[in-house]
Amino acid sequence: MDLSVHIGALTLKNPLIAASGCFGYGVEYADVVDLSTLGAIVSKGLFLKAREGHAAPRIVETPAGMLNAIGLQGIGAQRFIDEKMPELRARGATVIVNVCGTTIDEYVEVSRMLADTEGIVAIELNISCPNIKEGGIQFGCSLNGTFDVVSAVRKVTRLPVIPKLTPNVTDIASFARSAEEAGADAISLVNTFLAMVIDVETRKPKISNGMGGLSGPAIRPIAVRMVHECRQAVKIPILGMGGITNARDALEFIIAGANAVQIGTANFVDPFIWPKLLDGIRDYGQRHNIARVSDLVGTVARSHD
Amino acid sequence: MDLSVHIGALTLKNPLIAASGCFGYGVEYADVVDLSTLGAIVSKGLFLKAREGHAAPRIVETPAGMLNAIGLQGIGAQRFIDEKMPELRARGATVIVNVCGTTIDEYVEVSRMLADTEGIVAIELNISCPNIKEGGIQFGCSLNGTFDVVSAVRKVTRLPVIPKLTPNVTDIASFARSAEEAGADAISLVNTFLAMVIDVETRKPKISNGMGGLSGPAIRPIAVRMVHECRQAVKIPILGMGGITNARDALEFIIAGANAVQIGTANFVDPFIWPKLLDGIRDYGQRHNIARVSDLVGTVARSHD
Amino acid sequence: MPIDIAARVLANRPLSSDYNVLALAAPAIAAIATPGQFVMVKANAGADPLLRRPFSIFEILRDARGDVTGITILSKRIGVSTSLIYDAREGQRIDCLGPLGRPFTIVEPPTHACMVAGGVGLAPFATLAQALRARRVTSTLFYGARSAAELFYLDFFRDLGVELLLTTEDGSLGERGRIVAPLDRRLAGMPASTGVMIYACGPEGMMAATAKTAMKYGRPCEVSVERVMGCGLGGCYSCVVPMRGADGVVHNVRSCIAGPVLPGDQIQWD
Amino acid sequence: MPIDIAARVLANRPLSSDYNVLALAAPAIAAIATPGQFVMVKANAGADPLLRRPFSIFEILRDARGDVTGITILSKRIGVSTSLIYDAREGQRIDCLGPLGRPFTIVEPPTHACMVAGGVGLAPFATLAQALRARRVTSTLFYGARSAAELFYLDFFRDLGVELLLTTEDGSLGERGRIVAPLDRRLAGMPASTGVMIYACGPEGMMAATAKTAMKYGRPCEVSVERVMGCGLGGCYSCVVPMRGADGVVHNVRSCIAGPVLPGDQIQWD
Numbered sequence A, B: 001m002d003l004s005v006h007i008g009a010l011t012l013k014n015p016l017i018a019a020s021g022c023f024g025y026g027v028e029y030a031d032v033v034d035l036s037t038l039g040a041i042v043s044k045g046l047f048l049k050a051r052e053g054h055a056a057p058r059i060v061e062t063p064a065g066m067l068n069a070i071g072l073q074g075i076g077a078q079r080f081i082d083e084k085m086p087e088l089r090a091r092g093a094t095v096i097v098n099v100c101g102t103t104i105d106e107y108v109e110v111s112r113m114l115a116d117t118e119g120i121v122a123i124e125l126n127i128s129c130p131n132i133k134e135g136g137i138q139f140g141c142s143l144n145g146t147f148d149v150v151s152a153v154r155k156v157t158r159l160p161v162i163p164k165l166t167p168n169v170t171d172i173a174s175f176a177r178s179a180e181e182a183g184a185d186a187i188s189l190v191n192t193f194l195a196m197v198i199d200v201e202t203r204k205p206k207i208s209n210g211m212g213g214l215s216g217p218a219i220r221p222i223a224v225r226m227v228h229e230c231r232q233a234v235k236i237p238i239l240g241m242g243g244i245t246n247a248r249d250a251l252e253f254i255i256a257g258a259n260a261v262q263i264g265t266a267n268f269v270d271p272f273i274w275p276k277l278l279d280g281i282r283d284y285g286q287r288h289n290i291a292r293v294s295d296l297v298g299t300v301a302r303s304h305d
Numbered sequence C, D: 001m002p003i004d005i006a007a008r009v010l011a012n013r014p015l016s017s018d019y020n021v022l023a024l025a026a027p028a029i030a031a032i033a034t035p036g037q038f039v040m041v042k043a044n045a046g047a048d049p050l051l052r053r054p055f056s057i058f059e060i061l062r063d064a065r066g067d068v069t070g071i072t073i074l075s076k077r078i079g080v081s082t083s084l085i086y087d088a089r090e091g092q093r094i095d096c097l098g099p100l101g102r103p104f105t106i107v108e109p110p111t112h113a114c115m116v117a118g119g120v121g122l123a124p125f126a127t128l129a130q131a132l133r134a135r136r137v138t139s140t141l142f143y144g145a146r147s148a149a150e151l152f153y154l155d156f157f158r159d160l161g162v163e164l165l166l167t168t169e170d171g172s173l174g175e176r177g178r179i180v181a182p183l184d185r186r187l188a189g190m191p192a193s194t195g196v197m198i199y200a201c202g203p204e205g206m207m208a209a210t211a212k213t214a215m216k217y218g219r220p221c222e223v224s225v226e227r228v229m230g231c232g233l234g235g236c237y238s239c240v241v242p243m244r245g246a247d248g249v250v251h252n253v254r255s256c257i258a259g260p261v262l263p264g265d266q267i268q269w270d
């Protein structure tokens, strides 16, 4: 099966992408997985400056899911370019950067810096992190905000621009359309669901930030629905994610409408997941006689066929 | 511990309520649980007329959750009054009816019919079912729709009116406010999350309706967050639900801001759950020296206290 | 009134690489169960998998004194919970709620009973055969599977005096083909004056064919249907079967409380 | 390079109603593990619980020929996964990823080693004591628990020639009180010319007290910290510890890759 995926002028060798914030800066996993075998890796969210993030505890497990409020701890764009990109290039990784900002100017500036770096192939705009007060989700929860960030970044780079949408909205398809109209080359969805766990013995939230973002298998059926809705609404490629744990799950997103898939939480549970996913998708292609994985995208059959 | 709960003029003996659609019409469980020991039971959704609902399969299991699209199969308001209420009264059940409609007029008419029936103590307005095309969620996803349905029903009954909110919105607190302004005596939240599961072998959705509503432990952290947000936004009581499976979970909702809790999916897994919940809450009250369960409502401590 | 028991696994006997018989210490359920009823089983703690799964009560277990000690279920591994059941270890606890549902109608002599089983659809017939035998009803088991290796408990039924008619898809035992063919022949050969009752359990297509064959010969037929069940108690409306009601109209009927045993001629087979 | 093994449970030995020692067939991990490293364990299939859990490598198992066959973990039951580990049955498979993390620095004679363990914090010291013994480093184990019934493996350490200093909260064995008191006395009594290295593992408060006591006497101290860990590989940033860096500024450091063994004096204890 031809596994290649096209996002604008960019071609990925396969549809498996490590999700932002779930794969460190990539270098952490170089011992465990051959980075060059992944379709791409998405960096942890990058601001202009370094950030320390929230205090621990930063995660708590929930039924079939986990809440996180890391608070976008990170080394900032410049150190990422200087300290991480050389190794990522040496390892043959295909790098998408996850760009954060508290203002549109910051998104633009970080994107411009990163776009000029060899080895970086696309820009994912994180307008959907539920865990920080300033920036991010305030853009992602408004149609105009989404449009403005995307079109501002669109102007300063020729790399594919991929806004990452939040699921915490009434009508995600309208956000997909807004992104497409603003010139996005693709969209990523979903980021995490805003959620909360309270320790009843102390009555305190279980994570220091109070609320956090829910990821993992728990959210998968909602994410699949959203990918399906966006597939009806826009023509640009979709990078689908939310609770993918095996090849079956990945194929479910692709059939729902995703051109490629990202894996986050499942990589924590099984860092050796990548070759298993690839094998599972190949095996499915063989069993069902599918020539190209792209032939599967958005091919949900009607229930009663 | 004093377990009583006040909703307007109505007093429930304890905060445990069987959620709509998860307890049949109540009579099905009369053998398994003493109905008079529950705070209340909420009927399956009732339209004016009987409905056959969707074709099977109507449910599919997901990680820590389930999707349903029953399609509000039901016997209609009049047959409920004639065929089910006599037994429910005889069993000492406290009955809240879950009222559906495809138009505001239908909500009003069904509410009026039921409000005059002995043994029915409150009206829960289902403006949030994700599984039927006409009616329901079209009201629940618009602030005006919510306001209009609630105020129309408000005028025709003195029973407490309790709109049930959908979680499929960007800002649930604004819907809570809209309901409060329209004269709601309380709000129920959450209904199910619109979601989808695809069988990758056939590429068909796993349930006949295509999409369905996600319930169960998977959604609990999101529901807790929403209850907490609504608690900050309105003064009226909140009936919280979403994935409650034990006393700890029930207490988590209460601490987040719910005055009472509803149990849906967990009743399928363990129909004998009710006395266990009650014991667990009583035990907690004793251990923590809480005089009234109402003293716990909305008492989330700050993370860093 | 159903009972919920955290039942100890007394034994787990694999019959093949997919089928196993799990013995559960559930005397209170065993004491009141009748043929055709089922239990709702949960083989794991935690919420994944979340829901219980329905299983026919296969056998009633008794100790040396003849007192009931539990039940067995005959399980075919097809997914996550049946895998847990296949791998269950002695001593482990499995939640078991039952007995549930409407059982088979047990006929009286001289009516002859035809039990029609496909694959794991054999499960409800062990107790039914015993009940029929107790009433001295003569019976035939029409039992089809993919191959000889998947035809189980033949001696159990032989010892009860049940006539056996076997089919396999690969012809490795009994007649090659589907089980409805020998049933049809048998019914065709029976004089109208001989009373017959047909009981069926198995794949949907097999049950539809059995019900239609029964109708063709004007014979009563009870089928034990298999629907995805969320609760087993009438609470969720997930398990519906479209049935023509007394009013002639098709209604969705909850198979967990109106069934699982339902009159085959009233089901709207599609 | 860490290895992931679906390790067979070789044995499960309960030590008390909460503590158990689980032996896992993971030779490839055992072969390369060093004292202070940990494994990430998943004791269930399915997504509830979802994440792995970190456990110190307690013992390295060897067969009669002396070849490594696996590891054990010492587990204290506090929640869902530790309950699964407590109840694990021989033959069952448990996913085990490791070895992970930065190990203890093993000193040379004549430096004396003080190991300070609180409760289940004993776990990393069995292999450390062996490594110290192999280098002929003399050592003392300061070991505190709630009561005598929760002080385990004393003979193991005695047999290695480790001096034991025990405390219990209820005074049922050794000195009554917390373990830092005898450590403080010991350090107070040691001439500055005698080299000492302090290793600590246990509850946060105990480790903070140990680190501060070490600083008071100007002694180096390595603590094995315990944070909620999502991945164990540096991927999630859940496990951070605030540490003063070379720049004098406090940074959040991932304890799964920079630790779990960290210099006690650089941690920002609160």
Ligand SMILES: Cc1cc2nc3c(=O)[nH]c(=O)nc-3n(C[C@H](O)[C@H](O)[C@H](O)COP(=O)(O)OP(=O)(O)OC[C@H]3O[C@@H](n4cnc5c(N)ncnc54)[C@H](O)[C@@H]3O)c2cc1C
Residues within 6 Å of the ligand: B061, C038, C049, C053, C054, C055, C056, C057, C073, C074, C075, C076, C077, C078, C079, C080, C081, C082, C083, C120, C123, C124, C225, C226, C227, C228, C229, C260
């Ligand atoms: C009244 C009744 C009695 C039954 N008795 C027996 C019995 O004695 N022995 C036995 O082995 N099985 C019996 N079954 C079927 C059994 O309940 C299912 O095989 C079981 O629920 C599958 O669980 P799982 O977790 O292994 O499969 P899952 O992982 O949940 O599902 C695997 C696949 O099978 C499909 N599936 C799941 N449940 C059903 C179902 N009920 N019908 C059709 N497809 C389904 C799913 O959609 C999925 O595609 C009975 C069912 C009913 C309703």
Ligand SMILES: Cc1cc2nc3c(=O)[nH]c(=O)nc-3n(C[C@H](O)[C@H](O)[C@H](O)COP(=O)(O)OP(=O)(O)OC[C@H]3O[C@@H](n4cnc5c(N)ncnc54)[C@H](O)[C@@H]3O)c2cc1C
Residues within 6 Å of the ligand: A061, D038, D049, D053, D054, D055, D056, D057, D073, D074, D075, D076, D077, D078, D079, D080, D081, D082, D083, D120, D123, D124, D225, D226, D227, D228, D229, D260
């Ligand atoms: C490097 C390292 C090594 C460890 N070695 C051992 C060991 O050798 N033996 C051993 O018994 N334990 C050890 N632990 C702790 C062990 O990982 C936890 O006890 C375990 O994760 C609890 O899992 P659970 O599913 O039983 O608890 P859960 O059900 O997940 O949690 C129960 C309660 O404990 C809290 N909790 C969970 N994990 C932690 C944690 N890591 N720190 C503090 N509170 C927590 C939860 O918030 C919750 O309130 C180690 C931890 C680390 C980080």
Ligand SMILES: Cc1cc2nc3c(=O)[nH]c(=O)nc-3n(C[C@H](O)[C@H](O)[C@H](O)COP(=O)(O)O)c2cc1C
Residues within 6 Å of the ligand: A019, A020, A021, A022, A044, A045, A068, A070, A072, A098, A126, A129, A164, A190, A191, A192, A214, A215, A216, A217, A241, A242, A243, A244, A262, A263, A264, A265, A266, D236, D237
């Ligand atoms: C610990 C953690 C950190 C994350 N950090 C980021 C981030 O920096 N930027 C971002 O866009 N998404 C971030 N996410 C969201 C994931 O990229 C992904 O959208 C989400 O987890 C859903 O996928 P999953 O269920 O496969 O994990 C993070 C998720 C987790 C669990």
Ligand SMILES: Cc1cc2nc3c(=O)[nH]c(=O)nc-3n(C[C@H](O)[C@H](O)[C@H](O)COP(=O)(O)O)c2cc1C
Residues within 6 Å of the ligand: B019, B020, B021, B022, B044, B045, B068, B070, B072, B098, B126, B129, B164, B190, B191, B192, B214, B215, B216, B217, B241, B242, B243, B244, B262, B263, B264, B265, B266, C236, C237
């Ligand atoms: C099978 C099923 C049927 C339901 N039917 C209704 C309904 O008729 N009316 C309604 O307001 N909510 C209905 N719900 C939603 C539940 O009342 C509840 O809001 C939801 O399931 C979340 O709670 P839980 O996680 O405890 O199940 C239904 C839920 C399920 C699972």
Ligand code: FES
Residues within 6 Å of the ligand: C228, C229, C230, C231, C232, C233, C234, C235, C236, C237, C238, C239, C240, C254, C255, C256, C257
């Ligand atoms: S299984 Fe729930 S109504 Fe039948």
Ligand code: FES
Residues within 6 Å of the ligand: D228, D229, D230, D231, D232, D233, D234, D235, D236, D237, D238, D239, D240, D254, D255, D256, D257
């Ligand atoms: S546990 Fe994930 S970064 Fe340390």
